[in-house]
Amino acid sequence: MFPMTTQDIKMNQTLASKQAAIVALSRWLEQDGYVKAGYEAGMLEREAQAATYLGQGIAIPHGTRECRHLVQKTGIKALHVPEGIDWDDGEKAYLILGIAASSGEHLALLRQLARVLSRDDLAETVRKAQHGEDIFNLLHEYPVSPLLAWHSDAIYIQQPAATMDELLHAAARRLQASAQELEQLQNNILHLGQGWWLSESVTTDIPRAAVLTTTGFEYRGQPVRALLALKARGRDHKKLLVQLADWLVTGKAAELTTLNNAQALQQALSRGPRPSGEPTSNQCLVTVRNHQGLHARPGALLVQAAKAFDADILVRNLDGDGHDVNAKSLMKLISLGVRPGHRLLFTATGPDSGAALARLQAVINEGLGELVAPLVPIAAASHPEPVGLLKGASASPGIAIGPLYVEAPVHFDYADVACDAVAEQRRFEQALQLADCHLADAAARAQGQAQEILGMHRELLKDPGLTENVLQRVRQGVSAPAAWWAAIDSAATRQASSDNSTLAERAADIRDIGRQVMAILCNTALPDTPEAPYIWVAEDIGPSDIVNMDTAKVLGLVTAGGGVSSHSAILARALDIPALVAMGGKVMALKTGTCAILNGDTGTLHVDPGEAVLSRALEVQLRERELAWQAWEQRMQPAITTDGYRLEVGANLGDAGQAAEAMAGGAEGVGLLRTEFAFMGHSQLPAIQQQIEEYQHVFSALGGRPLVARTLDAGGDKPLSYWLRPKEDNPFLGVRGIRLCMQQPELLETQLRALLAAAGDQPLRIMFPMVADWSEWRFGKEMFDRIQADIQAPDVQLGMMVEVPSAALNARQFAREADFFSIGTNDLTQYTLAADRGNGELAALSDGLHPAVLRLIAMTVEAAHAEGKWVGVCGELGADPQALPVLLGLGIDEVSVSPKRIPLVKARVRELSLAKCKQLAGRALEASCAGAVRILAGEKQ
Incomplete structure (x- = not known):
């Protein structure tokens, strides 16, 4: 149980709503030093994802996995609300437990509560509680009387009896029952099945239990092989009945009566039934692979899957207490204490039992909404090597091996108040100027997205709202550093609480x-990094840190917080540095100098690995480097399959400066030019000549190769600072892409003119982003036709992005006019599966190889090819080695990937047979889930 006293319980509270309760608890936890600022937003986000109501009047709000780095120590706070709060689907919560836990400590609490919730009157008991001690006692395991347990001295083997009455009299003697209690035993007889009978009486005396097996006779037409006789008080007998029921529901209770001594029977009843050999036809055995076992959220997903079937489904943790529980009960599931690597045995009976077992096995293998860990034999897990395998979210692929450098958080020492407001204001303004100079120097050295991000940072420094907030505090007597940090903390906390996880991750900026x-204001030097190469571990690594770091020394990046869509993660991918994010505060306790293996493909950090593990990792890393080198050596060769099919491989570019590097890396053109770079670096809409010059830089590097330019895709997580828009509840479903241009047509007209003018006689392919409706396409095409009639560029095609399901579903109509389609698999996946691609908790679901996404791709290709048009893929799926053969089999004509991945993609294509890829694609379209497709793709093609 969590460390808790009655001081952590507030009784008889009055709260208006669920949100008010969560806010009160989060602030209480923060006030007492359990969490840092920002945890409140994580608790509210967790509740928005799934209600935390457990049942019986109890709710347990807690933070998301992404905010665990804000937990400073494990703790719990409780609010007692006798009037109740509407929590979920009409359920009232009378006791709300606010939890702060940085890893899996709250799982013990859930198991504890699962036992408490077996009390039939719990909600009413909680509601009527008067003192903190009452709640404290309830939160501890409700004890079963030690007198009512399976003791061998209360078990009697082969009790002589020829009738039920004789057996009951023998039981009454064993129970020391009175005449009145004997009468109750005779009147309360129940056949449990498989030869077992129950007889019970109520007592105010000492409760007792007895088990009597007999040679066998019949009573009421049913065999009698054993009797459980109880002299019970309250619910003390429930545990015994549950344990016996475990044997009954598995059809093995009759086996108990064949045991020939009391001790063997006592041990069997306490242990529960064990499977013998392989699962039967109505059973399946599956190993839990998600990284935290069956806590509340994955447990809820498993229950939902089970409830979809009429079959009665029982589940047993073979590596736990060995008892069957109802798989449709969340509390029962949690009580099993299932951890990663535990084996679950499901037993299903009913008309759809086979389908139920198959579905449950599939959802567990898919990870129940969490990242899936490699299977580890339970025997090995029980004798672990002296290593630590930590799990996080993969932000950038690849393997890094080397010593850790754990960066301690910088402590800024400053006074809270100052007596000279004018001097403090001058000090603050000078610090801003110096910081801007540092950023300008860094931006001059940077390229591409790094340059854009640093430009955005410079804009943040000049933000009038931020600076005015600081100056107002300074005028009130607050020191410059105190005023600045208060303003920054407030702004970052608001950003982190955004409903959109991608925008929330921008709080790191x-x-x-x-x-x-602060470093300038406090004259504090930021930490020096080691001279030797290292894996960098920090609470969060800012974009400026990555831009300024020595890439020759940094082998990999690990952060306690952050997210896969943060600017730091984006830069890590661009620099091809393996990176893990959202690891939690535990990584900050690691020791600098400790050897570790960072695997950005599996999302794991192996700390202090043994020699064998380290040797295998080095072999894998060496092999990957050899393959990468071979691919680089052959980068200029075309990507042709073993049976002669050529796939065009282009580059995804975020700015003009990357074009030459991409061509030198083997790109056959630019498959996606994100033209936002021409807009983001300015304080106002760039003039047409500015845009022409930007685009001409790209054309000059291509040497006649085709350029596919996506028109302005602002909005969502890419707002334009000089075009302010009202706040949108969900900007990814709001005014962005072509929709923004329809509201501001001058943006699109200027850009189209600039692109056509810059192209000259070189091949140009223009595409509109986020087209969902025919009217959006017609708006763009009519404008293009009008401008092209004026300029008459000789080699131009007009196409559209396929990023939303409606575009794919209506592809036949679009294909009549569009010259080509480019499928943005990142957005198409998130919109098809309703899974935010920036949400680490949905990483397992947000997979572009999901059959639903593949069917949309297949529809798009079929529609385009029917009209003689080509189809490209410009999302990250095109660089996925497992996805590439599936895409080839679906008929994709071109893929566009990051420049560093081009040689590897071309090398992968040369290993494949188009005929086999088509067979694979056909099987993939019939698969049930992305995990199944990846298994198919993992087979040798």
């Missing part, structure tokens, strides 16, 4: 800027 200015 605000704190990054904050630290740089």
Whole structure:
């Protein structure tokens, strides 16, 4: 149980809503030093994802996995609300437990509560509680009387009896029952099945239990092989009945009566039934592979899957207490204490039992909404090597091996107040100027997305709202550093609480800027990094840190917080540095200098690995480097399959400066030019000549190769600072892409003119982003036709992105006019599966190889080819080695990937047979889930 006293319980509270309760608990936890600022947003986000109501009047709000780095120590706070709060689907919560836990400590609490919730009157008991001690006692395991357990001295083997009455009299003697209690035993007889009978009486005396097996006779036409006789008080007998029921539901209770001594029977009843050999036809055995076992959220997903079937489904943890429980009960599941690597035996009876077992096995193998860990034999897990395998979210692929450098958080020492407001204001303004100079120097050295991000940081420094907030505090007597950090903390906390996880991850940019200015204000040097190569571990690594770091020394990046869509993660991918994010605060306790293996493909950090593990990792890393080198050597060769099919491989570019590098890396053109770079770096809409010059830089590097340019895709997580829009509850379903241009047509007209003018006689392919409706396509095409009639560029095609399901479903109509389609698999996946691609908790679901996504791709290709048009893929799926053969089999004509992945993609294509890829694609379209497709793709093609 969590460390808790009655001081952590507030009785008789009055709260208006669920949100009010969560806010009150989060602030209480923060006030007492359990969590840092920002945890409140994580608790509210967790509740938005799935209600935390357990049952029987109890709710347990807690933070998301992404905010665990804000937990400073494990703790729990409780609010007692006798009037109740509407929590979920009409359920009222009378006791709300706010949990702060940085890893899996709250799982013990859930198992504890699962036992408490077996009390039939729990909700009413909680509601009527008067003192903190009452709640405290309830939160501890409800004890079963030690007198009512399976003791061998209460078990009697082969009790002589020829009738039920004789057996009951023998039981009454064993129970020391009175005449009245004997009468109750005779009147309360129940056949449990398989030769077992129950007889019970109520007593105010000492409760007792007895088990009597007999030679066998019949009573009421049923065999009698054993009798459980109880002299019970309250619910003390429930545990015995549950344990016996475990044997009954598995059809093995009759086996108990064949045991020939009391001790063997006592041990069998306490242990529960064990499977013999392989599962039967109505059973399946599956190993739990998600990284935290069956806590509340994955447990709820498993229950939902089970409830979809009429079959009665029981589940047993073979590596736990060995008892069957109802798989449709969340509390029963949690009580099993299932951890990663535990084996679950499901037993199903009913008309759809086979389908139920197959579905349950599939959802567990898919990870129940969490990342899936490699299978580890339970025997090996019970004798672990002296290593630590930590799990996080993969932000950038690849393997890094080397010593850790754990960066301690910088402590800024400053006074809270100042007597000279004018001097403090001058000090603050000078610090801003110096920080801006540092950023300008870094931006001059940077390229591409790094340059854009640093430009955005410079804009943040000049934000009038932020600076005015600081100056107002300074005028009130607050020191410059105190005022600055308060403003930064407030702004970052608001950003982190955004409903959109991608935007929330931008809070790291605000704190990054904050630290740089604080270092100047406090004259504090930021930490020196080691001279030797290292894996960098920090609470969060700001974009400016990555831009300024020595890439020759940094082998990999690990952060306690952050997310896969943060700017730091984006830069890590661009620099091809393996990176893990959202690891939790535990990584900050690691020791600098400890050897580790960072695997950005599996999302794991193996700390202090043994010699065998280290040797295998080095072999894998060496082999990957050899393959990468071979691919680089052959990068200029075309990507042709073993049976002669050529796939065009282009580059995804975020700015003009990357074009030459991409061509040198083997790109056959630019398959996606994100033209936002021409807009983001300015304080106002760039003039047409500015845009022409930007695009001409790209054309000059291509040497006649085709350029596919996506028109402005602002909005969502890419707002334009000079075009302010009202706040949208869900910007990814709001005004972005072509929709923004329809509201501001001058943006699109200027850009189209600039692109056509810059192209000259070189091949140009223009495509509109986020087209969902025919009217959006017609708007763009009519504008293009009008401008092209004026300019008459000789080699131009007009196409569209396929990023939303409606575009794929209506592809036949679009294909009549569009010259080509480019499928943005990142967005198509998130919109098809309703899974935010930036949400680490949905990483297992947000997989572009999901059959639903593949069917949309297949529909798009079929529609385009029917009209003689070509189809490309410009999402990250095109660089996925497992996805590539599936895409080839679906008929994709071109893929566009990041420049560093081009040689590897071309090398992968040369290993494949198109005929086999088509067979694979056909099987993939019939698969049940992305995991099944990946298994198919893992087979040798």
